[in-house]
Amino acid sequence: MAGTPGTVRPGGRTARVRTAVLEAAGDALVEHGFHGLDLADVARRANVGKTTVYRRWSTVTGLVADLLEDMAEQSVARTDTGNLSGDLRANARLVVETLTDPRQGALFKAVIAAATCDERTTRALNRFYATRIEEWAPCVDAAVTRGELQAGTDAREVIRAVSAPLYYRLLASGDPLDEATADRAAAAAEAAARAGAYVVDGPGAR
Template sequence: MTSRPGGRSARVREAVLAAVYAELIDRGYPGLTVEHVAERAGVHKTTVYRRWGTVDGLVADALDHTRETDWRAPDTGTVEGDLIAIAAEVADTFTDPGRRPVVVAVVTAALQSARALDAKRDFYAARHADAAAVVTRAVDRGELPAGTDPVELVRLACAPLYYRVFITGEPVDRSTAERSARAALAAARAGLLG
């Protein structure tokens, strides 16, 4: 389906995806239904079935929509500052009571749906590729060894935060983010990410 920016199709998509996020938070993936989403979005369920088909289609599009949002890698002038900014943004997401439940619900749903899992994988691949620009710049400036894997460094800087949120349930904050980014940077400077 093609949509005109700002047209009815775009408004319907925004309403439906907002309903998907809300339903995931309220009911979780097992309770997510096309009917509940349609009702919450204020559209007819046939509209939802026609465009998204299934609950998996809804969750996958919610992840795709997140990937479509404009995000730029930070440019603080140093790789340390950039990695800390990236990790701090992740920590800020998980300390924000408005954003945390949405991210947790979508990631949890992706564990229960192959199609959503693919969309989640695509989202993180795109985000890591964008964030890798900070590492590429650092290599060009001589701050990191040539051959440093940019995506792996970004992953390593953020992984402890996701571990705390999704595995141990421990809190994350900016201090945790800074420590995580600095540990990843130390590994890269030691040539362990080549």
Template sequence: MTNEGVHADERPAPGTRRPGGRTARTRAAVRDAVLSGLSDHGYPGLTIEYVAEHSGVHKTTLYRRWGGLEGLMADALDLAGEDAWTPPDTGSLEGDLRALAHEVVDAFADESKAAAPTAFVAASFQSPRAADALRAFYAERFSRCEAVVTRAVERGEADRDTDAAALVRAVSAPLMLRLFVTREPIDAALADQSAAVALAATRAGAFTRR
């Protein structure tokens, strides 16, 4: 559940007829400027002019191609979702859930790492476009996480019709609640607790459908 700030290198810009040229360079430069702007000033301090200066791309171009900050954020988020992340595979459901929870904690350990993911959530409140991109991002991430449950079922650690989607969300939910809503600090102990709670509920059949 991390790596949101890492970009899957070079992909043809969608909807253009200049796949390998200036357009692609512009897009990459802009995306980098957005991410560096986020870690420098956070989302509230991110401005189009900053991106223009730090990317060497003119303000007008940014508005034309992306339509504004929301579009820039949505695009950056799309790119962030195209990495090769896969959930941990420790050999046991307990280990996997704990590792998942710890990845969340690590991803938000320091300010600079947390800036981009936090900004994506912030942007989702400002524009439907960014909200869609965020929904898609997390749908994909959690979908990959379900492999953890599939393996657990195969090992006999979980009921066959366990609600995998709910289970993997339950692991990170308490952490993200604190990160984005109640704004309380999170740490490794809380990650362990989250994993333990989800595991206990699984064993008790609370995630089993009907």
């Protein structure tokens, strides 16, 4: 069965074309936002034939969905420091590093803005964050195994709690995003987790 445009994993020349097109799409998104994204312009930037881009991705939303999938694939792997404090701090610092990067931060803002008005982009963004949460959730499960957290702690909720205040600063308050902010977000999520705030099953469930 044929896959959704932009979702088949390519190889060889096709992989090089995909890389060039996604790089160009990211540049265009940063410069013009979702509503200024145009497949013909992306093809020109990537030095790829328009027909190739239209045949493979079909629509702007298909292209953005594939860009998000590629971003998830290229994201830095989870850090394993051996303790909950170190793992959550590493996660928070990675989020801040990404959001304050001149290109990546602008790209995230553009994609999130697009997701507010386009259902397919919303689904792609949801998949992107689900992938990142699944990557980091095992550090919380490991903390439960080591006895640092109560059994039944929802690992995914803990990871969400780390990044939520950081995205709030990026998208809403405009307050500074730096390493100290990352460390405070990690410490707050850890304190809540140790207090049992995210226990959903077991003796400590609320």
